[in-house]
Amino acid sequence: MVTEREYQERLDRIQALREKVAQQLSGSLVSNPALAEELNGQIDALVDAATGADSGKAVPPDMGLASLVGLGPDAAQQLGQTRMSQGVAPYDDNVNSERIVAVGDLYYIYQHEMIGVFKVVQKLKQLFEAGSVRLSGGPGAYRLYQFDRRDVLRYTRKDRHDAYRRVLGYGRGRGSAQSRPNTDFHMLFAHFDNQVTLFWRDKRISDVIRTGALDPSFGSIAVVRRAGLDLRNNLKFTSFGHLNVLRVEVMQVLEECFRILGSQDVIDLFGADNAWDVVDEVLIRYFDERLQSSPRQRMAVTGREVLRWLAGPHIMETQRGEFEALLMNIAEPAEEWLTSAQAMSLARRTGTDRVLPWEQLGQSGVASQYAERSPLTVPPTMQPGGMPVPVYPQRNGKGTYRGGKAGWVPASTRRR
Structure with missing residues (x-):
């Protein structure tokens, strides 16, 4: 048991030790900041x-x-x-690392969903069943038949989109089993990528101006760590449930889709060179x-x-040398993701903005397009029973509100 006097004396001794070491090694510390x-x-x-040791004593x-x-x-x-x-x-x-890895795989699947890979295979299956394409007994035709027979055993398209909504916050409506959508994910993810790219930009500048500089203004690991921890904590409670088995199954489906699209008879049918050319065609x-296949x-x-x-x-590492060495593994991936997302107006570079306030989550311009697709709520008086009504704003803010799921309808679809 530690008494109040022992507690205070220990803190004073620690401060005295730090001061003594700094005084005796002041010259070496200036020339070697890593010391x-x-x-x-x-x-x-x-x-x-x-x-x-104190915590282990009897209380x-x-x-x-x-x-x-x-x-x-x-x-x-x-x-x-x-x-x-x-x-x-x-x-x-x-x-749990397995749950975060599962989120990464789900994000990978979502981007291929947005490209249209699953939609392309479904269209090809429809054309095959209607006899509208010259496919008969080749490897692609046989795999299309197997793909169709296995379809009843798989998660449906709605299941996938509900998972995207619940875990990643992408899409509309509620998540799986009417769960709350994770609308903060994209803002936190873009913020973390921004901080990683800013860190390495500042690091490169510091290496040019002051070789080996460790000034916190030249690449702060604390800011990068905070952004990463915020993102991990955001995913901590949204990665439970059937996500793990769903991503395993859908990753297998994605591989099967590319086996179909990469079959020689399907490639010859569209005069393509590979499976991606078939998707684009x-x-x-x-x-x-x-086409948005390449950036997506x-x-x-x-x-x-x-x-x-x-x-x-890695994000828990506190030593600058070890942290920089580990962070280097995602320096280029973070830069490339941000560049691709910025080119598609899905994210923006924040410049010198180092902090993403909690009050602005869901309202920030970091992910303008995704934010537009996220549901807002209207005053409870607009629905009987006092329940909020989801509203889907039109991109330009113009249109007519029809209430309920219809939301804001563009002016071009109004009845004249």
Whole structure:
């Protein structure tokens, strides 16, 4: 049991130790800033060890209250003799890595869904069943038949979109089983990528101006760590449920889709060179869509790499040298994701903005297009029973409100 006097004396000794070391090594610390970080790390380790030893000691049944208020034979004569608590356990920032990896895979699947891979295979299946394309007994035709037979065993398109809404916040309506959508994910994800890119930009500048500079203004690891922890904590409670098995199944479906699209008879049918060319050709020919395959696919790959990095314990590293070495693994993926997202108006570079206030989550311009697709709520008086009504604003803010799921309807669809 640690008394109040022992607690105060220990803190004073620690401060005196730090001051003594700084005085004796002041010359070396100026020329070698990494030495100061190493010394502080060793002192912090000693403090943590002493605190852990105190926590393992026996605690009175009354938690020291009788001694504090002066009751019983063990009543304290002075305040310094009373028991001092070391505090509660810190907030647990550790997250099950499997769940964060599952979110990364779901993000990868979502981007391919937005490209239109599943839609292309469904269209190809319809054409095959209608006899509108010259496919008969080749490997692609047989795989299309198997794809159709297995369809009843898989998660449906609605199941996938509900999972996107619940875990990633993308789409409209409620998430799986009417759960609350995670509308903060994209803002936090874009913010973390921004902080990673800003860190390495500042690091490169510091290396040019001051070789080996460790000034916090030149790349703050604390800001990057805070952004990463905010994102991980956001995903901590949204990654439960059937996400793990769903992403395993849909990843298998995605692979099966590319086996179909990459079959020689399907490639020859569209005069393509590979499966991606088939995807683009079908999207242009049958859906008249603007192609976004290249930036979306790079967002899928780099976004999954960033989320996989967050699944590890790297974000908890406090030593600058180790943290920079680990963060280097996602320096280029974060830059590439941000560049691709910015090109598609899905994110913006925040410049010198280092903090994303909690009050602005869901309202920030970091992800303008996704924010427009997220439901807002109208005053409770607009629906009987006092329940909020989801509203889907028109991009230009123009249109007519029809209420309920219809939301704001563009002027071009109004009845004349």
